[in-house]
Amino acid sequence: MEVGKCMTRRVQVANPEQSIRDVAQMMSKLDAGAMPVGDDDRLVGMITDRDIVVRGVALGKGPDAKVRDVMSAEVKYCFDDEEIESVLENMGDLQVRRLPVLNRDKRLVGIVSLGDLATNGEAIEAAAALSGISKPGGEHSQTAH
Template sequence: MSIRDIMTRDVQIVGPNESIRKAAQLMDQLNVGVLPVCDGEKLVGMITDRDITVRATSAGMAPDQCKVSEVMTTEPRYCYEDDPVNEVSRLMGGQQIRRVPVVDRDKRLVGIVSLGDLATDAKDERTVESALEQISTPSEPDRT
């Protein structure tokens, strides 16, 4: 089974030059905590509600003046639509990420796959259990 069989299609995106207020409003409307950041059809980053809170709000950045590009994760982990589910599950577990953008071979965004997609649609329960266990392992603080 490949990721295209379980991914979510028709993903909403935000542009890198949009304000973080717009990104937060879109997250609220869609009831999601992450948005792919695309320049045209090309994936250039990911922004999460946590990015907005930790990288912008805690630093006192104004939501209307701060651009998505200032706080997004650049060079996000991604997978190809024809990648096997178990390979993407290992990526998610190893990197402790709950959502992975899915691109075609021209690196255009075609979907997103989440831990929830794996849990509800993947046939191999052990693959899902392993990813969940690794993702849920507490990580070390990124500051000292």
């Protein structure tokens, strides 16, 4: 099955010039821990609740700091026509629980989470991805870098 058949299509997008307070409030309303960051219909980053805390609050940035100051600019993504199995493997390797989904014109068309994939008949592959995601290390690890 292709990712485009099980992804979330209506995705709220943060703007790099928004304050982290605004984005945190958006995340709260959406009950989401991550949001794509877009500028002029292009994906330019991802921001997570953890980014706001670790790159924002912990470094003394206030609630009016800009999204661009705390977001991850190196965005990992998948394409809507990719097979779920390969995306799950990639998520495990990257140690991420969600990926923005782009079409082949590199326009944001959705977001896919490990949960989306697990509930669409790919439970065994999702479990393997979760095993990779849960390994110590990775970009968001609590171990010393």
